[in-house]
Amino acid sequence: MGRGHATKNKEHSSGSLSLPGLPSLLSSKIMKVENRVNCANLSFCSKLYAFRYMLIVCCFMLIALSTLLFALSSEARVAGNCSNCHTMHNSQGGSSVAKDFDGSSFSLTDTPKGNLLIYSCLGCHSATDGNTWQDIITKAPIVFNTIEPTYNTVKGLAGGNFYWVKNGDTKGHNILSPDANLSVAPGAVAFTTCGTNSCHANLDRVVSGAGSGLDGKQGCEKCHLDPKHHANDHDYMVGGLVTNADQGWYRFLSGHEAGIGLGAEGYEDGDWQKTVSSVDHNEYLGYQNPGGYGFLMLGNTTTAYCTGCHGIFHTNQGSQSPWLRHPSDAILPVSGEYANYKTYDPLVPVARPSLDVPNATVTPGTDMVMCLSCHRAHASPDFKMMRWDYKSSTLSEALSGCNVCHSSKN
Numbered sequence: 001m002g003r004g005h006a007t008k009n010k011e012h013s014s015g016s017l018s019l020p021g022l023p024s025l026l027s028s029k030i031m032k033v034e035n036r037v038n039c040a041n042l043s044f045c046s047k048l049y050a051f052r053y054m055l056i057v058c059c060f061m062l063i064a065l066s067t068l069l070f071a072l073s074s075e076a077r078v079a080g081n082c083s084n085c086h087t088m089h090n091s092q093g094g095s096s097v098a099k100d101f102d103g104s105s106f107s108l109t110d111t112p113k114g115n116l117l118i119y120s121c122l123g124c125h126s127a128t129d130g131n132t133w134q135d136i137i138t139k140a141p142i143v144f145n146t147i148e149p150t151y152n153t154v155k156g157l158a159g160g161n162f163y164w165v166k167n168g169d170t171k172g173h174n175i176l177s178p179d180a181n182l183s184v185a186p187g188a189v190a191f192t193t194c195g196t197n198s199c200h201a202n203l204d205r206v207v208s209g210a211g212s213g214l215d216g217k218q219g220c221e222k223c224h225l226d227p228k229h230h231a232n233d234h235d236y237m238v239g240g241l242v243t244n245a246d247q248g249w250y251r252f253l254s255g256h257e258a259g260i261g262l263g264a265e266g267y268e269d270g271d272w273q274k275t276v277s278s279v280d281h282n283e284y285l286g287y288q289n290p291g292g293y294g295f296l297m298l299g300n301t302t303t304a305y306c307t308g309c310h311g312i313f314h315t316n317q318g319s320q321s322p323w324l325r326h327p328s329d330a331i332l333p334v335s336g337e338y339a340n341y342k343t344y345d346p347l348v349p350v351a352r353p354s355l356d357v358p359n360a361t362v363t364p365g366t367d368m369v370m371c372l373s374c375h376r377a378h379a380s381p382d383f384k385m386m387r388w389d390y391k392s393s394t395l396s397e398a399l400s401g402c403n404v405c406h407s408s409k410n
Helices: 010-014 024-075 302-310 336-340
Strands: 099-101 106-108 239-242 266-269 283-285
Touching: none
Parallel strands: none
Antiparallel strands: 099 106, 239 266, 266 283
16 A cells, blocks of 8 residues: 555554454455555556556657657758748649749749759848848748848958849849850860850850759859759758768859869868858868869869869969969968968968868968968959959058958058
């Protein structure tokens, strides 16, 4: 019996029952009944404790399983419901679901999109205001605000913002309409097997006659050839290293033809450098090679990717001073004015010979200047996609990026 009943009758403490005046037979029968009751209570208690134990075990298993599932889902590049990005039949309640983006607004269209998508690349990564840096539903980074971006001091994420191209062809890669000034990428190496309207000629027109999965590519897809939005790379909004094809390569920057199966490696900042500091930024891989272009010659570096369209700028830069062109993927000297660049400045990022988490230290003699040390990848407020206004009439502004490396030129 339970402990609450044990103190009510002192005679119970012996485990037997003695009642004067009753025949011994009756007393014996009562004892047998009590024993059966005790056994039944003990059996019930045992079952109750077993049930409680199993319940506790199940709870721990459910907690562990939910933690595992959350961890797995948080690693995926895209999070949320499938319907945030896809529509099965482009129909809901008798209305279209897929949307087009014309550079100023979103509108429904009866024409289904490939891969059952609701938006095109630009539609998913655009916003019709200047405050949004991440889509509220899909959580995609915004690379095109139709109104001047105001969410940080550099007015864009790490790659810059296509808003600036809308306001001037000279300020970025033109993915929206034909470039008014250029018919081919500056510094382009002659490619004869990439079809009509190849990536090396323009970004706004559709590729044809190229094969190799390039036909039909246009705009964003001409640079981000093989997006893998469901690849497991690193925790959502945390950042991490991306170093192989299974992860989709750094920011989906990969090669084709001679560079097929290769791509850029790097450390992806968790919020795409919406916030940025000496310890909060992307990390880029670098490899010093004074000649050549592409991944086969320059390794899985960001500069190797850039040279796919701007190869002459690398192959014809010279090897030592006097330089013919500004060097890229060239090691910062350990002497002279360059030796003073020791604290990482996000305005002028460097490439590293090997990758790790963001580091506040710059090491002349190993770290390198690269294409993105001076330019934004998408667009910027400044002429020729520069990271600062080097054409400014105010000397301190014009030199604000140059003198990070050229410290004696202040």
